[in-house]
């Protein structure tokens with residue numbers, strides 16, 4: 001236990017998440033939720049906040065994305081070697097799943113902050129000889145398998161997570177549920193709070209619900225219905241029979257199905273959404289609960305390219321620990337910032353060349369677009385009117401780089417990837433477009449830093465926050481986005497970037513028209529005009545967006561408003 005003793009004495013806030021993006025080589029994340037979890041823990045490490053992260057080891061990762069000749073996504077498991085990055089800990093705990101006890105072991109990943117402080121991350125693993133072969137793979141595939149597989153993973157994460165922390169010597173006073181996937185932890189705490197029947201407790205409720213609520217807080221991440229896990233009660237009885245009596249479970253998790261969001265809402269003393277608009281939407285979705293807003297942020301050191309970071313180091317010392325200082329970005333000489341951006345752009349152009357064989361012109365603007373390929377993100381919006389798009393590109397040439405994975409069971413998302421490849425083909429010779437496969441941390445940084453403009457086209461109001469645009473802003477790259485999520489708070493027209501349409505209407509046709517108009521009449525002419533006018537927007541992206549939308553500010557707020565209550 002020596003390995004852990006520096007942590008167990010101090011780590012008093014447990015942060016449980018189905019996915020955590022620790023580093024590019026560790027595929028324990030699928031997308032925005034995992035990136036946010038990683039940025040949360042990285043900020044905690046920088047700020048010396050006593051967190052301990054808990055997630056699944058996801059030995060087979062999410063998946064590696066390949067694109068075949070026809071433009072179809074192929075998914076390949078991405079097995080990684082935990083022993084290269086983490087240390088196996090001796091503790092074992094068991095959870096009951098169905099008719100068997102399933103043993104868990106834990107691995108320690110040490111997330112080093114900017115000072116000597118580090119945050120421990122516990123990776124839960126069922127790959128043990130003692131387990132039935134079917135149970136060894138429970139922690140293999142992130143978001144893989146069917147509902148039963150998912151529920152097994154959530155039992156391991158929530159119930160196993162709490163037990164493992166105790167077994168390792170942690171005594172958290174707060175449990176932070178990052179999304180509903182880990183909500184069974186609250187049920188485990190509820191069960192532990194059960195009062196022994198006896199004379200002392202006559203008239204008192206069976207469970208100490210207020211103690212559980214004092215310990216739990218919940219961050220909800222999406223207004224999309226499918227993003228909220230629900231399990232039919234017959235499946236719940238099959239896998240976690242006897243865990244807690246039916247009437248108690250239904251009272252907190254819902255009558256129809258076991259709803260993890262419902263469970264988390266009922267058992268948490270503090271609930272928040274991830275942007276102001278998202279908190280409002282969530283309040284309407286969950287009447288009777290008060291949903292606070294703590295707008296997301298991204299981790300400055302992780303998401304700033306080397307050339308731009310070098311400029312910040314020289315002109316805004318201490319920005320890594322105090323990103324609020326980026327508010328002084330107008331102190332940076334125009335040419336210094338522009339040259340640093342060109343270096344990041346050159347690196348992206350090289351990657352495009354290496355991966356696709358396509359040569360981008362460094363003189364022409366690059367528009368970047370990378371996100372999960374799913375219907376509400378509308379990666380096809382730019383391609384609604386191909387002729388108009390081609391006309392704009394003829395008048396004001398630009399180039400486009402795209403990336404993103406579709407969930408293996410999201411047929412619409414896969415269809416969108418296929419359609420994108422057809423559109424790219426159809427525009428060949430008129431507009432240079434490249435789809436880079438296997439969107440992940442390192443590619444993400446390359447893209448947000450090397451593009452000249454970052455595009456986002458979600459269907460309002462379904463983008464809870466969005467974070468890639470914040471990464472762009474850190475790299476002095478302005479956003480062009482639908483007014484949804486964080487951009488409602490970050491957008492100042494023509495100063496920090498540009499809006500597509502207004503904050504109300506959202507019909508595809510209208511938004512596509514607004515997008516074309518903005519590109520053709522405002523943004524591309526500005527890029528091609530006097531450089532200082534463009535650099536003005538770049539600097540304001542840093543000074544008015546990045547100074548605020550970073551995870552250090554976010555964690556200072558969690559610390560003062562959510563963790564200390």
Ligand SMILES: *Cc1c(COP(=O)(O)O)cnc(C)c1O
Nearest residue numbers: 031032371440441444466467468
């Ligand atoms: C930042 C990031 C995301 C999330 O970006 P959104 O703008 O929220 O869609 C997803 N995947 C990767 C690899 C990222 O770096």
